[in-house]
Amino acid sequence: MNEHGxxxxxxxxxxxNEVSKIRKMEQESAREIEEAGKKAEKITHxxxxxxxxxxxxxxxxxxxxxxxxxxxxxxxxxxETEKIVHEAAKKAKELxxxxxxxxxxxxxxxxxxxx
Numbered sequence: 883m884n885e886h887g888x889x890x891x892x893x894x895x896x897x898x899n900e901v902s903k904i905r906k907m908e909q910e911s912a913r914e915i916e917e918a919g920k921k922a923e924k925i926t927h928x929x930x931x932x933x934x935x936x937x938x939x940x941x942x943x944x945x946x947x948x949x950x951x952x953x954x955x956x957x958x959x960x961x962e963t964e965k966i967v968h969e970a971a972k973k974a975k976e977l978x979x980x981x982x983x984x985x986x987x988x989x990x991x992x993x994x995x996x997x
Contacts, residue, residue: 963995970989970994
């Protein structure tokens with residue numbers, strides 16, 4: 883009944899059509915939400931992969947830099963050792979004359995390094 887007391891005719895097919903439209907819209911919304919969730923998941927996964935890749939590259943650079951430093955240190959040690967051996971050879975020549983051998987220089991260098 884309407885507000886005037888008369889009966890309102892209800893169109894059953896019209897209501898069913900409206901209900902059907904609403905259900906279709908709900909299903910479409912649910913699909914859109916699911917697709918948005920999948921897209922967000924892909925984006926998150928991509929971001930994680932990107933972050934992992936960046937971290938891996940940073941670690942590789944750090945290792946490479948560490949290796950450079952180690953190589954530089956080794957080179958400096960070798961240079962300093964050569965200087966010491968050269969100085970030891972000079973001292974050996976002074977102490978033992980011109981017959982000082984390379985082995986004597988190395989022994990003196992070892993003693994100097996041990997001190």
